[in-house]
Amino acid sequence: EPEVTQTPxxxxxxxxxxVILRCVPxxxxxxxxxxxxxxxxxxxxxxxxxxxxxxxxxEIFDDQFSVExxxxxxxxxxxxxxxxxxxxxxxxxxxxxxGITEAFFGQGTRLTxx
Amino acid sequence: AQKIxxxxxxxxxxxxxxxxxxxxxxxxxxxxxxxxxxxxxxxxMIFLIYQGSYDQQNATEGRYSLNFQKARKSAxxxxxxxxxxxxxxxxxxxxxxxAxxxxxxxxxxxxxxKP
Numbered sequence: 001e002p003e004v005t006q007t008p009x010x011x012x013x014x015x016x017x018x019v020i021l022r023c024v025p026x027x028x029x030x031x032x033x034x035x036x037x038x039x040x041x042x043x044x045x046x047x048x049x050x051x052x053x054x055x056x057x058x059e060i061f062d063d064q065f066s067v068e069x070x071x072x073x074x075x076x077x078x079x080x081x082x083x084x085x086x087x088x089x090x091x092x093x094x095x096x097x098x099g100i101t102e103a104f105f106g107q108g109t110r111l112t113x114x
Numbered sequence: 115a116q117k118i119x120x121x122x123x124x125x126x127x128x129x130x131x132x133x134x135x136x137x138x139x140x141x142x143x144x145x146x147x148x149x150x151x152x153x154x155x156x157x158x159m160i161f162l163i164y165q166g167s168y169d170q171q172n173a174t175e176g177r178y179s180l181n182f183q184k185a186r187k188s189a190x191x192x193x194x195x196x197x198x199x200x201x202x203x204x205x206x207x208x209x210x211x212x213a214x215x216x217x218x219x220x221x222x223x224x225x226x227x228k229p
Binding site for chain 2: 031033035041042043044045048055056089091093095098099100101102103104105106107108110
């Protein structure tokens with residue numbers, strides 16, 4: 001069964017460092033998303049991406065964040081200068097179409113900023 | 115704006131019994147979908163079941179069923195014949211056309227199945 005793959009599964013980084021979280025969505029999916037889950041809290045939408053551009057972003061997704069689809073298969077989330085409060089589980093998700101449909105989630109990347 | 119409310123932070127259920135997880139939602143969009151996801155302790159998000167706002171029948175997927183009451187804006191998940199492997203966090207989420215189809219999640223309900 002096709003799946004969304006995220007790497008790394010865990011990342012520890014120093015405050016102020018840049019991190020790149022990687023995702024390989026399901027191959028025939030066209031819409032991509034990043035979500036964040038701070039420990040013990042609800043899952044929050046960060047950004048959606050379609051046709052090589054951002055469709056929508058939340059207020060969390062400030063100038064420190066960027067997304068890219070560099071090579072047609074990978075979908076990356078970059079945090080330029082990490083803060084302690086960026087520590088969270090980051091989920092990538094993809095959907096085949098843009099309508100209301102099941103989103104397939106990756107297994108998540110647990111980011112710890114120290 | 116969309117809002118999802120899960121009022122039960124945690125529940126115990128006896129193995130082989132059924133459990134109902136509550137979810138209420140709020141949206142002004144007539145076209146929306148309701149989803150339930152399971153998050154085991156390993157952290158991944160597993161899709162369980164989907165209900166569209168125009169669906170006439172309640173959704174069912176194996177041991178999972180969704181009790182959709184549109185007038186009450188509720189979409190409760192029923193897990194029948196609970197198994198030990200059902201112990202996890204369960205999230206209700208919604209997606210609406212006017213909101214760009216992104217998912218809005220509730221706060222989750224932790225279920226612990228007792229042997």
